[in-house]
Amino acid sequence: MSSSKYVSRKEAHMSWDLGSTALRVTLAVENAKEPEIVPNSKTDSTSDTSRYEPGCFGGYINLSEGTEVYTGENVPNATQVPAKLILSKGWGIDENNPLLTEVRLDRGPEGNAKFERRCQEGLQALAEKVAEQVKKRCNKESEPLIITRISLTVPAHWTTEQEEDYRALIQSAFPISRRRDSWLRYSIYFMTEIEGFAHFFFHDPDDCQAYLGDKPDNYVLFLDFGGHSAIGGSAQWEAAVGDFCARNALLGESSTTINPGHQTKFQKCFREKLRGEHFHPYKEINLSITPSEENAAPGDILSIISAAQSRQFFDDATREPLELAKKEIDVLASYKGFSEDAGVRILVSGGTAKNKTVQEMLDRICSKARLPPPHFVTKEFRMNESFNIAKGAAIAMARDMSFLAFMENGAAFGIQMLQGPDNPKREWDDIGHMLLADKGREWWLGRPYKVNLSGTDRMKIICDPFWPRSHPKDLALSCRKTYDVLDLLVPEEGIWEFSLSMRGDQRLVLKQSMISQRGHEIRPPQETVFKMGFRRALGCFLIKVGEDLGELDSGLGLDRDNNLVALTSELEKSLERQIQGRLAQRPTPRNSCIVAKRLVGVQQKKRPSNGVTKRPPSGRDKPQGHMKNIIRFPTPRRRPNNPQADSEQEEGIEFLRPVSDSESYHSMDTSRESSVSLGTFELRP
Numbered sequence: 001m002s003s004s005k006y007v008s009r010k011e012a013h014m015s016w017d018l019g020s021t022a023l024r025v026t027l028a029v030e031n032a033k034e035p036e037i038v039p040n041s042k043t044d045s046t047s048d049t050s051r052y053e054p055g056c057f058g059g060y061i062n063l064s065e066g067t068e069v070y071t072g073e074n075v076p077n078a079t080q081v082p083a084k085l086i087l088s089k090g091w092g093i094d095e096n097n098p099l100l101t102e103v104r105l106d107r108g109p110e111g112n113a114k115f116e117r118r119c120q121e122g123l124q125a126l127a128e129k130v131a132e133q134v135k136k137r138c139n140k141e142s143e144p145l146i147i148t149r150i151s152l153t154v155p156a157h158w159t160t161e162q163e164e165d166y167r168a169l170i171q172s173a174f175p176i177s178r179r180r181d182s183w184l185r186y187s188i189y190f191m192t193e194i195e196g197f198a199h200f201f202f203h204d205p206d207d208c209q210a211y212l213g214d215k216p217d218n219y220v221l222f223l224d225f226g227g228h229s230a231i232g233g234s235a236q237w238e239a240a241v242g243d244f245c246a247r248n249a250l251l252g253e254s255s256t257t258i259n260p261g262h263q264t265k266f267q268k269c270f271r272e273k274l275r276g277e278h279f280h281p282y283k284e285i286n287l288s289i290t291p292s293e294e295n296a297a298p299g300d301i302l303s304i305i306s307a308a309q310s311r312q313f314f315d316d317a318t319r320e321p322l323e324l325a326k327k328e329i330d331v332l333a334s335y336k337g338f339s340e341d342a343g344v345r346i347l348v349s350g351g352t353a354k355n356k357t358v359q360e361m362l363d364r365i366c367s368k369a370r371l372p373p374p375h376f377v378t379k380e381f382r383m384n385e386s387f388n389i390a391k392g393a394a395i396a397m398a399r400d401m402s403f404l405a406f407m408e409n410g411a412a413f414g415i416q417m418l419q420g421p422d423n424p425k426r427e428w429d430d431i432g433h434m435l436l437a438d439k440g441r442e443w444w445l446g447r448p449y450k451v452n453l454s455g456t457d458r459m460k461i462i463c464d465p466f467w468p469r470s471h472p473k474d475l476a477l478s479c480r481k482t483y484d485v486l487d488l489l490v491p492e493e494g495i496w497e498f499s500l501s502m503r504g505d506q507r508l509v510l511k512q513s514m515i516s517q518r519g520h521e522i523r524p525p526q527e528t529v530f531k532m533g534f535r536r537a538l539g540c541f542l543i544k545v546g547e548d549l550g551e552l553d554s555g556l557g558l559d560r561d562n563n564l565v566a567l568t569s570e571l572e573k574s575l576e577r578q579i580q581g582r583l584a585q586r587p588t589p590r591n592s593c594i595v596a597k598r599l600v601g602v603q604q605k606k607r608p609s610n611g612v613t614k615r616p617p618s619g620r621d622k623p624q625g626h627m628k629n630i631i632r633f634p635t636p637r638r639r640p641n642n643p644q645a646d647s648e649q650e651e652g653i654e655f656l657r658p659v660s661d662s663e664s665y666h667s668m669d670t671s672r673e674s675s676v677s678l679g680t681f682e683l684r685p
Contacts, residue, residue, distance in 0.1 A: 023083070034391070092155075097236050147184050242263045344372070430479055458490050554569075
């Protein structure tokens with residue numbers, strides 16, 4: 001396409017899903033029904049189908065000197081390492097993982113520097129190959145495109161350091177031009193791989209109906225058994241087999257020397273065995289390859305893996321993922337008794353989950369927990385099933401919403417209490433009190449909540465995105481259907497009134513007042529204004545904060561000086577010391593729950609006596625700030641009304657520096673410890 005004249009382009013959102021074996025790229029084009037795949041056309045006939053589907057970009061970097069650093073779909077006679085592993089520098093992976101053999105090898109100062117340069121050259125070559133294909137698609141004369149957003153899916157255990165390296169790679173391969181006819185003008189976003197698949201699944205109502213059934217309330221656990229994770233996976237299994245075969249090959253009378261190409265062939269042979277109908281990881285495995293070198297001796301090279309050794313390789317690669325899956329399945333089972341209308345489902349994706357033995361083990365775990373068998377996402381689920389995560393991420397990026405639309409769609413904000421002295425287990429209440437919800441135009445003023453606090457109680461602002469208000473006077477929020485917005489930490493002893501409202505510029509206003517028994521204010525009310533940001537990965541609104549707060553994995557708090565703070569372990573310890581100090585100064589602790597009921601007439605749930613009543617999981621089980629119930633998204637608006645940056649001061653309150661549109665920081669997501677993530681999603685009619 002000629003660049004000499006201006007071309008009107010459709011907006012498109014690009015998504016990358018970098019797996020352990022391949023890279024999948026999709027585009028969500030403006031007004032298109034489904035994301036389209038950006039294909040690597042060369043893989044149609046030459047790809048290693050034991051590794052990935054046609055259309056993917058090969059995800060391996062060649063480390064051996066004397067070979068091209070990135071050969072895509074072609075497998076050279078070289079040591080190959082997943083690009084994903086190189087990009088993360090092995091972050092979070094156990095030192096004994098065989099995938100790290102080459103990455104962690106000490107080559108001396110000069111050798112290490114040379115190795116690092118080669119790794120970066122390989123990543124750059126992969127990214128530039130994709131950029132070439134994307135540019136070709138965006139300059140297509142019949143439908144020219146401009147990339148306005150890029151979504152990068154990442155493992156749950158990655159931190160901002162790995163994300164920033166990923167961002168730099170993309171920006172290098174896709175340089176933004178100020179030219180009027182440029183096909184690039186984008187911001188970069190991140191989401192976890194399991195979030196990407198969840199968005200893909202809920203995007204199609206037919207899939208939801210087929211897999212979830214007719215239950216009005218469904219809790220869905222998504223398990224991603226990816227090939228590459230912090231705690232195991234099929235990539236680790238394959239690497240262990242390759243290393244073993246290279247060290248224990250049976251050459252017979254041949255004088256052939258085992259080289260990296262032979263190891264790669266052994267791994268391919270092993271993958272083909274895995275797909276066999278009668279393969280079992282607890283049985284002896286015989287592998288044979290034929291050397292392709294011109295000077296190779298005649299005959300095959302053999303390697304025999306004993307049943308005990310084979311079982312060890314399998315257990316090392318799958319033990320921890322299965323243990324974590326069991327833990328999350330047990331949590332899901334505890335949700336089953338909420339009501340007769342509640343249903344539970346488990347969806348399993350990822351390359352490791354395609355193994356029949358892994359599937360059988362997950363079946364047994366579910367059966368023991370008295371849950372229905374899991375659904376495995378295979379090729380029968382959808383064509384090009386390996387692209388599901390990339391498609392879901394693109395779908396999420398195409399979604400826009402204003403804070404006003406979020407409220408009008410049924411969202412409700414409320415307050416939740418963790419009662420102090422008479423709560424030895426430190427459990428949050430199951431029921432919260434509504435402060436702000438859509439009821440005509442009245443929600444602009446909100447509903448204040450008055451409570452007598454003991455000085456050891458903890459309060460936090462929560463949100464139910466789809467509050468099922470059953471009665472006009474209903475002010476209760478079920479905390480098992482909410483996500484956390486802001487922790488108010490431990491207010492001083494006294495009678496407090498909390499209220500929320502929304503300003504005309506769609507900012508959230510929190511008002512906190514300490515009042516006397518007669519209702520007079522003891523001190524001037526503390527009013528804080530927050531800019532709210534739509535998190536596309538979570539489908540909800542959170543408070544926008546500056547990067548100077550650092551990691552927000554455990555949540556966001558507001559201290560007594562009206563400053564936003566990260567809920568770090570150090571802060572939690574200081575709060576506990578504060579509580580203990582206040583208790584030490586009080587001869588007889590009092591129960592703030594009783595006083596609260598007398599003040600506001602809100603009936604609190606009584607705590608059951610031991611063994612008498614089965615108590616459902618309390619609000620403490622939901623991750624800090626991570627939305628557990630992403631439900632039926634409203635119709636997106638293509639062009640959001642983005643509020644201005646928080647550089648100004650309003651009402652005497654100095655705002656923290658806002659995040660950029662790239663959303664480079666983690667949302668408050670405690671599921672980032674592994675690649676197996678719990679997400680409970682609820683569908684309502």
